[in-house]
Amino acid sequence: MGKEVRTRFAPSPTGWLHLGNARTAIFNYLFARHHGGDLILRIEDTDRERSKREYEEAIIEDLKWLGIEWDEGPDIGGEHAPYRQSERFDIYKKYVDELLEKGYAYRCFCTPEELEAEREKAKKEGRPYRYSGKCRNLTPEQVEEYIKQGKPYVVRFRVPDGREIVFNDLIKGEVKFNVNDFGDFVIVRSDGSPVYNFVVVVDDALMEITHVIRGEDHLSNTPKQILIYEALGFPIPKFAHLPIILGEDRSKLSKRHGAVSVRQYRFDGYLPEALLNFLSLLGWYPKDGKEILSKEELIERFDISDIHNAPAVFNKEKLYWMNGVYIREVLDLDDLTRRVLDYLKQYREYLDKKDQKVAEIILSKPYEFVRDVVSKVRDSFFTLKEFPKRAKPFFVEEFELTPDAEKHIQKVTPEVAKQIVSLYLEKVKSMETFGGEDFKKVAKEVAKELKLKPGMVFKTLRVALTGETQGVSLDLLVDAIGKEAVERRLERFLSLLK
Ligand code: GLU
Secondary structure, X not given: OOOOOEEEEOOOOOOOOEHHHHHHHHXXXXXXXXXXXXXXXXXXXXXXXXXXXXXXXXXXXXXHHHOOOOOEEOOOEOOOOOOEHHHOHHHHHXXXXXXXXXXXXXXXXXXXXXXXXXXXXXXXXXXXXXXXXXXXXXXXXXXXXXXXXXXXXEEEEOOOOOOEEEEEEOXXXXXXXXXXXXXXXXXXXXXOOEOHHHHHHHHHHHOOOOEEEEEHHHHHHHHHHHHHHHHHOOOOOEEEEEOOEEOOOOOEOOHHHOOOEHHHHHHOOOOHHHHHHHXXXXXXXXXXXXXXXXXXXXXXXXXXXXXXXXXEEOOHHHHHHHHHHHHHHHOOHHHHHHHHHHHHHHOHHHOOHHXXXXXXXXXXXXXXXXXXXXXXXXXXXXOHHHHHHHHHHHHOOOOOOOHHXXXXXXXXXXXXXXXXXXXXXXXXXXXXXXXXHHHHHHHHHHHHHHOOOHHHHHHHHHHHHHOOOOOOOHHHHHHHHHHHHXXXXXHHHHHHHO
């Protein structure tokens, strides 16, 4: 209680966690932790039709996966429970009653048809629509009578005439709104459910939120919320509205730009550390310009005044690159190997059919072997999903030749290919040990003895050992699979030539 900084992330559970919302969660988290404060998770599920418990669970899982931790929330409880708005209706009712009693709000009995007529009229007269205020001054007797008649009503907030609301947004600077633009707005619908602009104020106040950090799309809601804070006598928190995120074509980031949910990136083989790091840099940049930052480094550096007041552009290639940096340079080898194996176990269904087969073979191999291969190819895969493709030659002995490989064999002729591979095999067999460092030496001997170009011999051996004309470094391959496997592969290739 009484912490200097308390932030909150307040998702609506109507779908998977979107990248933009994940960034909001991350900024709230970094800000709270930087200041030694608390983060509260609150589920905004007042829209009963669209809200689903399974989405809430998925959002929580994705936040945890990203490494975000909160101090109070529906899953862990806390002093200000409950943390689901659908469980707080009694609390809201109390404050609605207070607003009605004090005259800050009133019941409006206008029918949808009457409102529609008002709207039409405004349209015809070419002015923006706002509620006429028809029910503003009903007498208590009239109200009682209508209620007795069972007339449905909404509750509207009585917006004071001509007020200008000014607040200092931590990102946007001074923001001004004239309340005449929006008129008396609804705070409780006719079915009795309270609306977002009202409940968010009650919750933020009761949960002692000091900083409301959220997407720019909520900026225009803020003056309405400030009016409610004032009416209820609650202290007004500080606001920070984050710049929107655009796709590379400069339109608002949406499904049209491909994957936009955290979950999809998980399925696609991205690492949570990389995604967290990348999303943190959407609109914010540390003063020292360092880009690859651990969670601890982000917390240490995060400063809300460094957030740019300009749209952030989502650059997918940069995320891809950054994920590659984490794979190549950041994770230690055992950690990376375990992530590869976990990914293949959990998300095999997201691989294409061929890679699924490779994944099965990988999973059947001893951990030490997989780790060795990971160490040898870690600079050639950028996502966990790409590992089976890059590592395939290490794991698959029963391969087919690619069209290019077939072409190569036809070009050198099957007879010559056979000569090369037979001689090579003979030499390998005659050696006591055969490792990566021997690969080239023996290939050169073969080239010399058969009077062939070394390049052509190498390529033929590559085809014989992997079925492909390009790819992994062959000395690394030989090192990993060992002498016996080399012999087996060469013998198999010879049998294919027959
Ligand atoms: N539930 C709102 C949303 O998901 C959040 C509103 C807020 O942060 O005030 O957009």
